[in-house]
Amino acid sequence: MVVLCKKTLPLLVAAIALASCVEDPYSHTQPQLVVEGWIDDGDFPTVFVTTSLPFTTSDTTDVDLVQHVLKWATVTVSDEEKSVVLTGRVMKHQTPPYGFTTTRIMGRSGHTYKLTVDCPPYHAEAVTTIPPKAVVDSFTVTPCLENDTLYQVMAHVSQQLDLPQDGGYKFFGISKCRDVNYKSCYMGLYKPENISPHSALPVYNLHRPNNSHFSPFFSYSDTLKIKFTTLDGPSYAFWDSFEDDVSLSGSPFFSTNSNLRGNVSGGLGYWCGYGSSVYYLQPPKKPCVEN
Known part of the structure:
Protein backbone atom coordinates (compact mmCIF):
# COMPACT_ATOMS: atom_id res chain seq x y z
CA MET A 1 0.00 0.00 0.00
CA VAL A 2 1.13 3.55 -0.65
CA VAL A 3 -0.49 6.75 0.59
CA LEU A 4 -0.85 9.29 -2.19
CA CYS A 5 -1.81 12.93 -1.74
CA LYS A 6 -3.76 13.44 -4.94
CA LYS A 7 -3.84 17.23 -4.73
CA THR A 8 -1.90 18.65 -1.86
CA LEU A 9 -3.28 21.51 0.09
CA PRO A 10 -2.39 23.48 2.39
CA LEU A 11 -1.41 20.72 1.59
CA LEU A 12 -1.97 19.10 0.50
CA VAL A 13 -5.45 17.46 0.30
CA ALA A 14 -7.08 14.10 0.77
CA ALA A 15 -4.50 11.41 1.36
CA ILE A 16 -5.83 8.31 -0.39
CA ALA A 17 -4.23 4.93 0.24
CA LEU A 18 -3.53 3.33 -3.10
CA ALA A 19 -2.48 -0.24 -3.77
CA SER A 20 0.05 -1.15 -6.43
CA CYS A 21 -1.52 -1.42 -9.86
CA VAL A 22 0.77 -4.27 -10.88
CA GLU A 23 -0.93 -7.25 -9.25
CA ASP A 24 -4.63 -8.06 -9.26
CA PRO A 25 -4.69 -9.36 -5.63
CA TYR A 26 -4.53 -5.72 -4.44
CA SER A 27 -8.03 -5.19 -5.78
CA HIS A 28 -9.28 -7.29 -2.83
CA THR A 29 -7.37 -5.37 -0.16
CA GLN A 30 -9.51 -4.43 2.83
CA PRO A 31 -10.10 -0.65 2.97
CA GLN A 32 -8.41 1.35 5.71
CA LEU A 33 -9.34 4.64 7.32
CA VAL A 34 -7.45 7.61 5.84
CA VAL A 35 -7.28 10.92 7.72
CA GLU A 36 -5.82 14.22 6.52
CA GLY A 37 -6.02 17.12 8.94
CA TRP A 38 -4.23 20.25 10.10
CA ILE A 39 -4.60 23.24 12.37
CA ASP A 40 -2.63 26.47 11.90
CA ASP A 41 -1.71 28.98 14.55
CA GLY A 42 -4.51 31.57 14.45
CA ASP A 43 -6.80 29.44 12.27
CA PHE A 44 -9.42 26.71 12.54
CA PRO A 45 -8.97 22.94 12.06
CA THR A 46 -9.68 21.22 8.75
CA VAL A 47 -10.04 17.43 8.48
CA PHE A 48 -10.82 15.06 5.60
CA VAL A 49 -11.90 11.47 6.27
CA THR A 50 -11.95 8.76 3.59
CA THR A 51 -11.29 5.07 3.16
CA SER A 52 -8.40 3.70 1.15
CA LEU A 53 -8.94 2.98 -2.50
CA PRO A 54 -7.28 -0.10 -4.03
CA PHE A 55 -7.24 -0.09 -7.79
CA THR A 56 -5.72 -1.89 -10.75
CA THR A 57 -5.97 0.89 -13.29
CA SER A 58 -4.89 4.52 -13.43
CA ASP A 59 -8.33 5.64 -14.69
CA THR A 60 -9.62 6.75 -11.30
CA THR A 61 -11.94 9.78 -11.36
CA ASP A 62 -12.96 12.27 -8.71
CA VAL A 63 -16.40 10.62 -8.72
CA ASP A 64 -14.77 7.34 -7.71
CA LEU A 65 -12.97 9.08 -4.84
CA VAL A 66 -16.14 10.76 -3.53
CA GLN A 67 -17.65 7.31 -2.97
CA HIS A 68 -14.96 6.72 -0.35
CA VAL A 69 -15.67 9.89 1.67
CA LEU A 70 -17.00 9.16 5.17
CA LYS A 71 -19.52 12.00 5.52
CA TRP A 72 -21.07 10.56 8.67
CA ALA A 73 -17.88 10.32 10.69
CA THR A 74 -17.74 11.97 14.12
CA VAL A 75 -14.63 14.15 14.12
CA THR A 76 -13.53 15.73 17.41
CA VAL A 77 -10.68 18.11 18.22
CA SER A 78 -9.63 18.65 21.85
CA ASP A 79 -7.16 21.02 23.49
CA GLU A 80 -6.27 21.59 27.12
CA GLU A 81 -9.54 23.45 27.71
CA LYS A 82 -12.36 21.91 25.65
CA SER A 83 -13.46 19.27 23.17
CA VAL A 84 -15.34 20.27 20.00
CA VAL A 85 -17.16 18.13 17.42
CA LEU A 86 -16.42 19.41 13.93
CA THR A 87 -19.16 20.06 11.36
CA GLY A 88 -19.14 18.27 8.03
CA ARG A 89 -19.74 20.41 4.95
CA VAL A 90 -19.13 20.70 1.24
CA MET A 91 -15.73 22.27 0.50
CA LYS A 92 -15.49 23.44 -3.09
CA HIS A 93 -12.19 23.12 -4.95
CA GLN A 94 -10.99 20.42 -2.55
CA THR A 95 -10.33 16.76 -3.25
CA PRO A 96 -12.51 15.27 -1.93
CA PRO A 97 -15.01 18.17 -1.88
CA TYR A 98 -16.27 17.35 1.62
CA GLY A 99 -14.53 17.85 4.94
CA PHE A 100 -14.93 18.81 8.60
CA THR A 101 -14.19 22.09 10.36
CA THR A 102 -15.36 24.42 13.16
CA VAL A 135 8.96 34.25 10.44
CA VAL A 136 10.67 35.30 7.20
CA ASP A 137 12.74 38.49 7.49
CA SER A 138 12.51 39.27 3.77
CA PHE A 139 12.24 37.74 0.31
CA THR A 140 14.45 38.22 -2.71
CA VAL A 141 12.59 37.92 -6.01
CA THR A 142 14.83 37.96 -9.07
CA PRO A 143 14.63 37.01 -12.77
CA CYS A 144 16.34 33.76 -13.75
CA LEU A 145 19.50 34.50 -15.68
CA GLU A 146 19.14 31.37 -17.79
CA ASN A 147 15.48 31.92 -18.74
CA ASP A 148 13.70 35.21 -19.46
CA THR A 149 10.24 33.74 -18.69
CA LEU A 150 10.93 32.61 -15.11
CA TYR A 151 11.87 34.11 -11.75
CA GLN A 152 13.25 32.66 -8.54
CA VAL A 153 12.48 33.34 -4.87
CA MET A 154 14.78 33.25 -1.85
CA ALA A 155 13.54 33.55 1.75
CA HIS A 156 15.86 35.19 4.27
CA VAL A 157 15.35 33.69 7.72
CA SER A 158 17.48 34.47 10.77
CA GLN A 159 15.30 33.63 13.78
CA GLN A 160 16.27 30.33 15.38
CA LEU A 161 13.24 28.89 17.18
CA ASP A 162 12.98 26.36 19.98
CA LEU A 163 11.21 23.62 18.00
CA PRO A 164 9.93 20.25 19.26
CA GLN A 165 12.33 17.31 18.92
CA ASP A 166 12.84 16.30 15.26
CA GLY A 167 10.74 19.28 14.12
CA GLY A 168 11.50 21.61 11.23
CA TYR A 169 10.25 24.16 8.70
CA LYS A 170 8.06 23.87 5.58
CA PHE A 171 7.01 26.15 2.71
CA PHE A 172 3.55 25.99 1.09
CA GLY A 173 2.21 28.25 -1.63
CA ILE A 174 -0.68 29.44 -3.78
CA SER A 175 -0.30 30.81 -7.28
CA LYS A 176 -3.08 33.38 -7.58
CA CYS A 177 -3.91 32.58 -11.20
CA ARG A 178 -3.85 28.78 -10.79
CA ASP A 179 -4.70 27.69 -7.25
CA VAL A 180 -7.36 28.04 -4.59
CA ASN A 181 -5.70 25.96 -1.86
CA TYR A 182 -2.14 25.72 -0.60
CA LYS A 183 0.17 23.25 -2.29
CA SER A 184 3.50 21.91 -1.10
CA CYS A 185 6.52 23.80 -2.41
CA TYR A 186 8.92 21.39 -4.07
CA MET A 187 11.86 20.55 -1.79
CA GLY A 188 10.47 23.08 0.69
CA LEU A 189 11.38 21.24 3.89
CA TYR A 190 14.20 22.42 6.18
CA LYS A 191 15.75 21.27 9.45
CA PRO A 192 16.61 23.72 12.27
CA GLU A 193 20.31 23.51 11.42
CA ASN A 194 19.48 25.12 8.04
CA ILE A 195 18.59 28.32 9.90
CA SER A 196 21.35 30.78 10.80
CA PRO A 197 21.60 34.58 11.14
CA HIS A 198 22.27 34.78 7.39
CA SER A 199 20.11 31.97 5.96
CA ALA A 200 18.79 32.26 2.41
CA LEU A 201 16.35 29.42 1.73
CA PRO A 202 15.21 28.74 -1.85
CA VAL A 203 11.43 28.69 -2.33
CA TYR A 204 10.68 26.41 -5.26
CA ASN A 205 7.57 26.00 -7.39
CA LEU A 206 4.44 24.21 -6.19
CA HIS A 207 4.08 20.47 -6.59
CA ARG A 208 1.21 19.56 -8.92
CA PRO A 209 0.63 15.88 -9.77
CA ASN A 210 1.02 14.82 -13.40
CA ASN A 211 2.89 17.98 -14.38
CA SER A 212 5.22 16.84 -17.16
CA HIS A 213 6.69 20.35 -17.67
CA PHE A 214 7.69 21.12 -14.10
CA SER A 215 10.17 23.90 -13.41
CA PRO A 216 11.43 24.71 -9.91
CA PHE A 217 11.04 28.41 -10.71
CA PHE A 218 7.96 30.60 -11.12
CA SER A 219 6.56 32.21 -14.27
CA TYR A 220 5.82 35.92 -14.56
CA SER A 221 2.08 35.17 -14.36
CA ASP A 222 2.51 33.76 -10.83
CA THR A 223 1.50 36.16 -8.06
CA LEU A 224 2.32 34.16 -4.94
CA LYS A 225 0.93 33.64 -1.48
CA ILE A 226 3.64 31.88 0.54
CA LYS A 227 3.05 30.16 3.88
CA PHE A 228 6.13 29.46 6.01
CA THR A 229 5.43 26.99 8.81
CA THR A 230 7.09 25.25 11.72
CA LEU A 231 6.38 21.53 12.29
CA ASP A 232 6.61 19.16 15.23
CA GLY A 233 8.47 15.85 14.81
CA PRO A 234 5.63 13.64 13.47
CA SER A 235 4.50 16.37 11.05
CA TYR A 236 8.05 16.78 9.77
CA ALA A 237 8.32 13.00 9.29
CA PHE A 238 5.15 12.97 7.16
CA TRP A 239 6.31 15.77 4.87
CA ASP A 240 9.81 14.29 4.67
CA SER A 241 8.39 11.00 3.37
CA PHE A 242 6.06 12.92 1.04
CA GLU A 243 9.01 14.78 -0.50
CA ASP A 244 10.96 11.54 -0.83
CA ASP A 245 8.00 10.06 -2.69
CA VAL A 246 7.77 13.07 -5.02
CA SER A 247 11.52 13.02 -5.69
CA LEU A 248 11.80 9.27 -6.29
CA SER A 249 8.51 8.53 -8.04
CA GLY A 250 10.03 9.32 -11.42
CA SER A 251 13.10 7.17 -10.86
CA PRO A 252 13.17 3.57 -12.20
CA PHE A 253 15.79 2.68 -9.58
CA PHE A 254 13.76 3.38 -6.43
CA SER A 255 10.41 2.01 -5.28
CA THR A 256 7.80 4.24 -3.67
CA ASN A 257 5.44 1.36 -2.81
CA SER A 258 5.38 2.17 0.90
CA ASN A 259 3.13 4.18 3.16
CA LEU A 260 3.92 7.78 3.95
CA ARG A 261 4.91 8.13 7.60
CA GLY A 262 1.76 9.30 9.35
CA ASN A 263 0.90 9.92 13.00
CA VAL A 264 -2.67 8.55 12.96
CA SER A 265 -3.23 5.61 15.30
CA GLY A 266 -5.95 3.35 13.88
CA GLY A 267 -5.61 4.57 10.30
CA LEU A 268 -3.41 6.12 7.66
CA GLY A 269 -2.65 9.80 7.23
CA TYR A 270 -1.62 12.79 9.31
CA TRP A 271 -2.77 15.45 11.76
CA CYS A 272 -0.40 18.44 11.62
CA GLY A 273 -0.09 21.58 13.71
CA TYR A 274 1.53 24.51 11.90
CA GLY A 275 3.15 27.63 13.34
CA SER A 276 2.47 29.72 10.24
CA SER A 277 3.20 33.12 8.75
CA VAL A 278 1.76 34.17 5.37
CA TYR A 279 3.39 36.48 2.79
CA TYR A 280 2.28 37.90 -0.57
CA LEU A 281 4.81 38.23 -3.39
CA GLN A 282 4.44 40.05 -6.70
CA PRO A 283 6.41 38.79 -9.71
CA PRO A 284 9.32 41.03 -10.71
CA LYS A 285 9.16 43.23 -13.75
CA LYS A 286 9.86 41.06 -16.76
CA PRO A 287 13.27 41.94 -18.23
CA CYS A 288 13.39 43.51 -21.67
CA VAL A 289 14.76 41.35 -24.44
CA GLU A 290 17.04 43.18 -26.82
CA ASN A 291 16.68 42.44 -30.53
Missing part, protein backbone atom coordinates in the same frame (compact mmCIF):
# COMPACT_ATOMS: atom_id res chain seq x y z
CA THR A 103 -14.94 28.00 14.34
CA ARG A 104 -15.26 26.97 18.00
CA ILE A 105 -11.60 26.09 18.43
CA MET A 106 -8.58 27.94 17.07
CA GLY A 107 -4.93 26.92 16.85
CA ARG A 108 -2.44 28.57 19.21
CA SER A 109 1.33 28.19 19.26
CA GLY A 110 2.57 26.02 22.12
CA HIS A 111 -0.74 24.19 22.50
CA THR A 112 -1.40 20.49 21.86
CA TYR A 113 -4.46 19.24 19.93
CA LYS A 114 -5.90 15.75 19.91
CA LEU A 115 -7.93 14.54 16.93
CA THR A 116 -10.43 11.69 17.27
CA VAL A 117 -12.31 10.14 14.33
CA ASP A 118 -15.15 7.65 14.86
CA CYS A 119 -17.03 5.97 12.04
CA PRO A 120 -17.75 2.32 12.93
CA PRO A 121 -15.94 0.04 12.41
CA TYR A 122 -13.19 2.67 12.31
CA HIS A 123 -11.67 4.56 15.23
CA ALA A 124 -8.54 6.71 14.94
CA GLU A 125 -6.63 9.18 17.09
CA ALA A 126 -3.72 11.57 16.57
CA VAL A 127 -1.98 14.30 18.54
CA THR A 128 -0.07 17.34 17.30
CA THR A 129 1.57 20.38 18.90
CA ILE A 130 1.77 23.78 17.18
CA PRO A 131 5.37 25.06 17.44
CA PRO A 132 6.35 28.75 17.68
CA LYS A 133 5.40 30.74 14.61
CA ALA A 134 7.93 30.82 11.77
Whole structure:
Protein backbone atom coordinates (compact mmCIF):
# COMPACT_ATOMS: atom_id res chain seq x y z
CA MET A 1 0.00 0.00 0.00
CA VAL A 2 1.13 3.55 -0.65
CA VAL A 3 -0.49 6.75 0.59
CA LEU A 4 -0.85 9.29 -2.19
CA CYS A 5 -1.81 12.93 -1.74
CA LYS A 6 -3.76 13.44 -4.94
CA LYS A 7 -3.84 17.23 -4.73
CA THR A 8 -1.90 18.65 -1.86
CA LEU A 9 -3.28 21.51 0.09
CA PRO A 10 -2.39 23.48 2.39
CA LEU A 11 -1.41 20.72 1.59
CA LEU A 12 -1.97 19.10 0.50
CA VAL A 13 -5.45 17.46 0.30
CA ALA A 14 -7.08 14.10 0.77
CA ALA A 15 -4.50 11.41 1.36
CA ILE A 16 -5.83 8.31 -0.39
CA ALA A 17 -4.23 4.93 0.24
CA LEU A 18 -3.53 3.33 -3.10
CA ALA A 19 -2.48 -0.24 -3.77
CA SER A 20 0.05 -1.15 -6.43
CA CYS A 21 -1.52 -1.42 -9.86
CA VAL A 22 0.77 -4.27 -10.88
CA GLU A 23 -0.93 -7.25 -9.25
CA ASP A 24 -4.63 -8.06 -9.26
CA PRO A 25 -4.69 -9.36 -5.63
CA TYR A 26 -4.53 -5.72 -4.44
CA SER A 27 -8.03 -5.19 -5.78
CA HIS A 28 -9.28 -7.29 -2.83
CA THR A 29 -7.37 -5.37 -0.16
CA GLN A 30 -9.51 -4.43 2.83
CA PRO A 31 -10.10 -0.65 2.97
CA GLN A 32 -8.41 1.35 5.71
CA LEU A 33 -9.34 4.64 7.32
CA VAL A 34 -7.45 7.61 5.84
CA VAL A 35 -7.28 10.92 7.72
CA GLU A 36 -5.82 14.22 6.52
CA GLY A 37 -6.02 17.12 8.94
CA TRP A 38 -4.23 20.25 10.10
CA ILE A 39 -4.60 23.24 12.37
CA ASP A 40 -2.63 26.47 11.90
CA ASP A 41 -1.71 28.98 14.55
CA GLY A 42 -4.51 31.57 14.45
CA ASP A 43 -6.80 29.44 12.27
CA PHE A 44 -9.42 26.71 12.54
CA PRO A 45 -8.97 22.94 12.06
CA THR A 46 -9.68 21.22 8.75
CA VAL A 47 -10.04 17.43 8.48
CA PHE A 48 -10.82 15.06 5.60
CA VAL A 49 -11.90 11.47 6.27
CA THR A 50 -11.95 8.76 3.59
CA THR A 51 -11.29 5.07 3.16
CA SER A 52 -8.40 3.70 1.15
CA LEU A 53 -8.94 2.98 -2.50
CA PRO A 54 -7.28 -0.10 -4.03
CA PHE A 55 -7.24 -0.09 -7.79
CA THR A 56 -5.72 -1.89 -10.75
CA THR A 57 -5.97 0.89 -13.29
CA SER A 58 -4.89 4.52 -13.43
CA ASP A 59 -8.33 5.64 -14.69
CA THR A 60 -9.62 6.75 -11.30
CA THR A 61 -11.94 9.78 -11.36
CA ASP A 62 -12.96 12.27 -8.71
CA VAL A 63 -16.40 10.62 -8.72
CA ASP A 64 -14.77 7.34 -7.71
CA LEU A 65 -12.97 9.08 -4.84
CA VAL A 66 -16.14 10.76 -3.53
CA GLN A 67 -17.65 7.31 -2.97
CA HIS A 68 -14.96 6.72 -0.35
CA VAL A 69 -15.67 9.89 1.67
CA LEU A 70 -17.00 9.16 5.17
CA LYS A 71 -19.52 12.00 5.52
CA TRP A 72 -21.07 10.56 8.67
CA ALA A 73 -17.88 10.32 10.69
CA THR A 74 -17.74 11.97 14.12
CA VAL A 75 -14.63 14.15 14.12
CA THR A 76 -13.53 15.73 17.41
CA VAL A 77 -10.68 18.11 18.22
CA SER A 78 -9.63 18.65 21.85
CA ASP A 79 -7.16 21.02 23.49
CA GLU A 80 -6.27 21.59 27.12
CA GLU A 81 -9.54 23.45 27.71
CA LYS A 82 -12.36 21.91 25.65
CA SER A 83 -13.46 19.27 23.17
CA VAL A 84 -15.34 20.27 20.00
CA VAL A 85 -17.16 18.13 17.42
CA LEU A 86 -16.42 19.41 13.93
CA THR A 87 -19.16 20.06 11.36
CA GLY A 88 -19.14 18.27 8.03
CA ARG A 89 -19.74 20.41 4.95
CA VAL A 90 -19.13 20.70 1.24
CA MET A 91 -15.73 22.27 0.50
CA LYS A 92 -15.49 23.44 -3.09
CA HIS A 93 -12.19 23.12 -4.95
CA GLN A 94 -10.99 20.42 -2.55
CA THR A 95 -10.33 16.76 -3.25
CA PRO A 96 -12.51 15.27 -1.93
CA PRO A 97 -15.01 18.17 -1.88
CA TYR A 98 -16.27 17.35 1.62
CA GLY A 99 -14.53 17.85 4.94
CA PHE A 100 -14.93 18.81 8.60
CA THR A 101 -14.19 22.09 10.36
CA THR A 102 -15.36 24.42 13.16
CA THR A 103 -14.94 28.00 14.34
CA ARG A 104 -15.26 26.97 18.00
CA ILE A 105 -11.60 26.09 18.43
CA MET A 106 -8.58 27.94 17.07
CA GLY A 107 -4.93 26.92 16.85
CA ARG A 108 -2.44 28.57 19.21
CA SER A 109 1.33 28.19 19.26
CA GLY A 110 2.57 26.02 22.12
CA HIS A 111 -0.74 24.19 22.50
CA THR A 112 -1.40 20.49 21.86
CA TYR A 113 -4.46 19.24 19.93
CA LYS A 114 -5.90 15.75 19.91
CA LEU A 115 -7.93 14.54 16.93
CA THR A 116 -10.43 11.69 17.27
CA VAL A 117 -12.31 10.14 14.33
CA ASP A 118 -15.15 7.65 14.86
CA CYS A 119 -17.03 5.97 12.04
CA PRO A 120 -17.75 2.32 12.93
CA PRO A 121 -15.94 0.04 12.41
CA TYR A 122 -13.19 2.67 12.31
CA HIS A 123 -11.67 4.56 15.23
CA ALA A 124 -8.54 6.71 14.94
CA GLU A 125 -6.63 9.18 17.09
CA ALA A 126 -3.72 11.57 16.57
CA VAL A 127 -1.98 14.30 18.54
CA THR A 128 -0.07 17.34 17.30
CA THR A 129 1.57 20.38 18.90
CA ILE A 130 1.77 23.78 17.18
CA PRO A 131 5.37 25.06 17.44
CA PRO A 132 6.35 28.75 17.68
CA LYS A 133 5.40 30.74 14.61
CA ALA A 134 7.93 30.82 11.77
CA VAL A 135 8.96 34.25 10.44
CA VAL A 136 10.67 35.30 7.20
CA ASP A 137 12.74 38.49 7.49
CA SER A 138 12.51 39.27 3.77
CA PHE A 139 12.24 37.74 0.31
CA THR A 140 14.45 38.22 -2.71
CA VAL A 141 12.59 37.92 -6.01
CA THR A 142 14.83 37.96 -9.07
CA PRO A 143 14.63 37.01 -12.77
CA CYS A 144 16.34 33.76 -13.75
CA LEU A 145 19.50 34.50 -15.68
CA GLU A 146 19.14 31.37 -17.79
CA ASN A 147 15.48 31.92 -18.74
CA ASP A 148 13.70 35.21 -19.46
CA THR A 149 10.24 33.74 -18.69
CA LEU A 150 10.93 32.61 -15.11
CA TYR A 151 11.87 34.11 -11.75
CA GLN A 152 13.25 32.66 -8.54
CA VAL A 153 12.48 33.34 -4.87
CA MET A 154 14.78 33.25 -1.85
CA ALA A 155 13.54 33.55 1.75
CA HIS A 156 15.86 35.19 4.27
CA VAL A 157 15.35 33.69 7.72
CA SER A 158 17.48 34.47 10.77
CA GLN A 159 15.30 33.63 13.78
CA GLN A 160 16.27 30.33 15.38
CA LEU A 161 13.24 28.89 17.18
CA ASP A 162 12.98 26.36 19.98
CA LEU A 163 11.21 23.62 18.00
CA PRO A 164 9.93 20.25 19.26
CA GLN A 165 12.33 17.31 18.92
CA ASP A 166 12.84 16.30 15.26
CA GLY A 167 10.74 19.28 14.12
CA GLY A 168 11.50 21.61 11.23
CA TYR A 169 10.25 24.16 8.70
CA LYS A 170 8.06 23.87 5.58
CA PHE A 171 7.01 26.15 2.71
CA PHE A 172 3.55 25.99 1.09
CA GLY A 173 2.21 28.25 -1.63
CA ILE A 174 -0.68 29.44 -3.78
CA SER A 175 -0.30 30.81 -7.28
CA LYS A 176 -3.08 33.38 -7.58
CA CYS A 177 -3.91 32.58 -11.20
CA ARG A 178 -3.85 28.78 -10.79
CA ASP A 179 -4.70 27.69 -7.25
CA VAL A 180 -7.36 28.04 -4.59
CA ASN A 181 -5.70 25.96 -1.86
CA TYR A 182 -2.14 25.72 -0.60
CA LYS A 183 0.17 23.25 -2.29
CA SER A 184 3.50 21.91 -1.10
CA CYS A 185 6.52 23.80 -2.41
CA TYR A 186 8.92 21.39 -4.07
CA MET A 187 11.86 20.55 -1.79
CA GLY A 188 10.47 23.08 0.69
CA LEU A 189 11.38 21.24 3.89
CA TYR A 190 14.20 22.42 6.18
CA LYS A 191 15.75 21.27 9.45
CA PRO A 192 16.61 23.72 12.27
CA GLU A 193 20.31 23.51 11.42
CA ASN A 194 19.48 25.12 8.04
CA ILE A 195 18.59 28.32 9.90
CA SER A 196 21.35 30.78 10.80
CA PRO A 197 21.60 34.58 11.14
CA HIS A 198 22.27 34.78 7.39
CA SER A 199 20.11 31.97 5.96
CA ALA A 200 18.79 32.26 2.41
CA LEU A 201 16.35 29.42 1.73
CA PRO A 202 15.21 28.74 -1.85
CA VAL A 203 11.43 28.69 -2.33
CA TYR A 204 10.68 26.41 -5.26
CA ASN A 205 7.57 26.00 -7.39
CA LEU A 206 4.44 24.21 -6.19
CA HIS A 207 4.08 20.47 -6.59
CA ARG A 208 1.21 19.56 -8.92
CA PRO A 209 0.63 15.88 -9.77
CA ASN A 210 1.02 14.82 -13.40
CA ASN A 211 2.89 17.98 -14.38
CA SER A 212 5.22 16.84 -17.16
CA HIS A 213 6.69 20.35 -17.67
CA PHE A 214 7.69 21.12 -14.10
CA SER A 215 10.17 23.90 -13.41
CA PRO A 216 11.43 24.71 -9.91
CA PHE A 217 11.04 28.41 -10.71
CA PHE A 218 7.96 30.60 -11.12
CA SER A 219 6.56 32.21 -14.27
CA TYR A 220 5.82 35.92 -14.56
CA SER A 221 2.08 35.17 -14.36
CA ASP A 222 2.51 33.76 -10.83
CA THR A 223 1.50 36.16 -8.06
CA LEU A 224 2.32 34.16 -4.94
CA LYS A 225 0.93 33.64 -1.48
CA ILE A 226 3.64 31.88 0.54
CA LYS A 227 3.05 30.16 3.88
CA PHE A 228 6.13 29.46 6.01
CA THR A 229 5.43 26.99 8.81
CA THR A 230 7.09 25.25 11.72
CA LEU A 231 6.38 21.53 12.29
CA ASP A 232 6.61 19.16 15.23
CA GLY A 233 8.47 15.85 14.81
CA PRO A 234 5.63 13.64 13.47
CA SER A 235 4.50 16.37 11.05
CA TYR A 236 8.05 16.78 9.77
CA ALA A 237 8.32 13.00 9.29
CA PHE A 238 5.15 12.97 7.16
CA TRP A 239 6.31 15.77 4.87
CA ASP A 240 9.81 14.29 4.67
CA SER A 241 8.39 11.00 3.37
CA PHE A 242 6.06 12.92 1.04
CA GLU A 243 9.01 14.78 -0.50
CA ASP A 244 10.96 11.54 -0.83
CA ASP A 245 8.00 10.06 -2.69
CA VAL A 246 7.77 13.07 -5.02
CA SER A 247 11.52 13.02 -5.69
CA LEU A 248 11.80 9.27 -6.29
CA SER A 249 8.51 8.53 -8.04
CA GLY A 250 10.03 9.32 -11.42
CA SER A 251 13.10 7.17 -10.86
CA PRO A 252 13.17 3.57 -12.20
CA PHE A 253 15.79 2.68 -9.58
CA PHE A 254 13.76 3.38 -6.43
CA SER A 255 10.41 2.01 -5.28
CA THR A 256 7.80 4.24 -3.67
CA ASN A 257 5.44 1.36 -2.81
CA SER A 258 5.38 2.17 0.90
CA ASN A 259 3.13 4.18 3.16
CA LEU A 260 3.92 7.78 3.95
CA ARG A 261 4.91 8.13 7.60
CA GLY A 262 1.76 9.30 9.35
CA ASN A 263 0.90 9.92 13.00
CA VAL A 264 -2.67 8.55 12.96
CA SER A 265 -3.23 5.61 15.30
CA GLY A 266 -5.95 3.35 13.88
CA GLY A 267 -5.61 4.57 10.30
CA LEU A 268 -3.41 6.12 7.66
CA GLY A 269 -2.65 9.80 7.23
CA TYR A 270 -1.62 12.79 9.31
CA TRP A 271 -2.77 15.45 11.76
CA CYS A 272 -0.40 18.44 11.62
CA GLY A 273 -0.09 21.58 13.71
CA TYR A 274 1.53 24.51 11.90
CA GLY A 275 3.15 27.63 13.34
CA SER A 276 2.47 29.72 10.24
CA SER A 277 3.20 33.12 8.75
CA VAL A 278 1.76 34.17 5.37
CA TYR A 279 3.39 36.48 2.79
CA TYR A 280 2.28 37.90 -0.57
CA LEU A 281 4.81 38.23 -3.39
CA GLN A 282 4.44 40.05 -6.70
CA PRO A 283 6.41 38.79 -9.71
CA PRO A 284 9.32 41.03 -10.71
CA LYS A 285 9.16 43.23 -13.75
CA LYS A 286 9.86 41.06 -16.76
CA PRO A 287 13.27 41.94 -18.23
CA CYS A 288 13.39 43.51 -21.67
CA VAL A 289 14.76 41.35 -24.44
CA GLU A 290 17.04 43.18 -26.82
CA ASN A 291 16.68 42.44 -30.53
